[in-house]
Every structure is written in structure tokens, then in C-alpha cells.
Amino acid sequence: MGMSVTISAASADDAEHILKLQYLCYQSEAELYGDYSIEPLTQPLDDLKAEIARGHALVARLGEEIVASVRGEVDETGTARIGKLIVHPRLRGHGLGGRLLDAIEEHFARDADSAAKRFRLFTGHRSDGNLRLYRRKGYETVATERIGPRLTVVTLEKAA
Template sequence: MSTKIERASAVDAEEILSLQKLAYQSEAKIYNDFSIEPLVQTLEQLRYQFEDHIILKAVVDGAINGSVRAIEREGTCFIGKLIVNPNDQNKGIGRKLMEAIEDYFPLSRYELFTGSKSVKNIALYEKFGYTVFSERSITPDFSLVYLEKKRS
């Protein structure tokens, strides 16, 4: 399986959104909440993100099987929605996407967040060199964990 990482364009939005909704099912199950933002994001909202975000896609055999997006603000690269087709997880695609998005933003600091119960995600990001620096309670049952990575 050869994976090619490319910059996505608005014509990819529908395929990326479909994959996003598939990939975030596991997160929704953890929290028993199928109204999380990645599952309710509209095609119009995603298309709008192409105006100010860098959105990358992982392509295998002509199909998009992963994506990540980021935006730079005040010297920090904010990374979001790292997704990989559930059938293709644990094959290094997420790592390739993270390395590629970081290379797009050769900054000194990267930041992302995930849900506090998303233990697999936290462990994955820590494996990529990210460390937890903050946690923010959203509801009594739900909090977000913020992770950062600093380049030397």
C-alpha cells in the first residue's frame, strides 16, 4: 500500500467530510454523543475552511483514506481533525499526515486537542512528541485535553 500525501482542494471536500464522519464514529461512541462537531460539520463549513486552513489528504489507490488540517495564528500551528479510514488505521498514515502538516508550518510550536476519554488519541499524539499542557472542562462529564509540541 503506497500512501501519497497531497494538499487537498475544495473539490475533495465531499470525500473528506464523508471520511471524517466515518472516522469520528469511534469518538462519538466513547462519549455517547453523536452530535460532536466533526459529525455535524456541513459541507459548506468544510469548504469555507479551505480559505484559511491547509488541508492535506492521504491518497491510496486513488481514494482519500486520511486527512488533517491546520491553521497558523501568532506563531502557533493549530492542528485539527487528523482522520484515517478505520480500515487503514495503524499503518503509519496518521504519522505521515502529522509530519507533512508540521512541515507545512516550520514553526516552533504546534497545538491540538482531543477529548479526555480518547486515551488512544492522547497516546498517539504523545508518540508523535506532543505533551499535555492543559485540560478544560466542557461539561461535568466531558473535558478537552490540549497538547503541544515545540521544535528546538
């Protein structure tokens, strides 16, 4: 008998599990860009807890195990900045990232306190899987910024 994946709001109690998953998931990004000092691999637990408290975070669970997560917050302009969409490597390619992205967009679109006007996220220029997902979900490139010799950050956006 198989288990289904459930998506729910994350709490501070989930922070340590999210951080461990984040570390696992960003290994491939670090390898892709030849940089293991990227923020997702060096983020302290207290910073993650503060992000969860300040914005909104979701987790996907398979049974009791957290297997995916996403977080974000809405700024004063009504832009929901979505980040750290992570899916355990063994579950990639099954639509879980898309489900999480839909769920956090829905939260920010219907939350009376945030009333997002647009959604914004970013990824590296070599992160083809991320770019495919975001474009499939209606995001369009609004900016690119060369960060260094190996990385150009692509910013994507769509209306809420």
C-alpha cells in the same frame, strides 16, 4: 500488487470526500463520549470548504480513494492549530496518522507565510489512541478543560 498511500495538499474538490470520511471516522469518538452532536459529525460542507481555503489541509490517497486527512492553520501568535486528523478505520494502526501529522508539521514549519513557532492540537481525555500518538510525536499536555459530565478536552503542544 499493492498500492502505496500518497500524501498531498487537499483542494476544494476534495471537500465532499473529506467530509464523508470525517463522518465515518468520528463515529467511534461519538460513541466513546456518548455524544453524536459533536462538531465533526454536524459540520456543513461549506464550513469545511472555508477551513480548507483559510488554512492548509492534506489528504492521503490509496489509489484514488481519500483514506486519511488532517488540516490546520497558523494564528497571529505563530501557533499552528492542527485538527481533524482522521484515518479510515480499516487503515488505522499502520502509521498513517503519524505520517500525516509529520507532513502538516513540516508544511507549517517551512512555510514562509506561516512560520509556526509551535504546534497545538486537542483531543478528548478518553481518546487513548490519539493521546498515545500525540505523545509519541513529542506533544505534551498544556491544558485540560472539562466541557461536560462526559468530556474533558486535553490540549497538547510542542515547539516547532
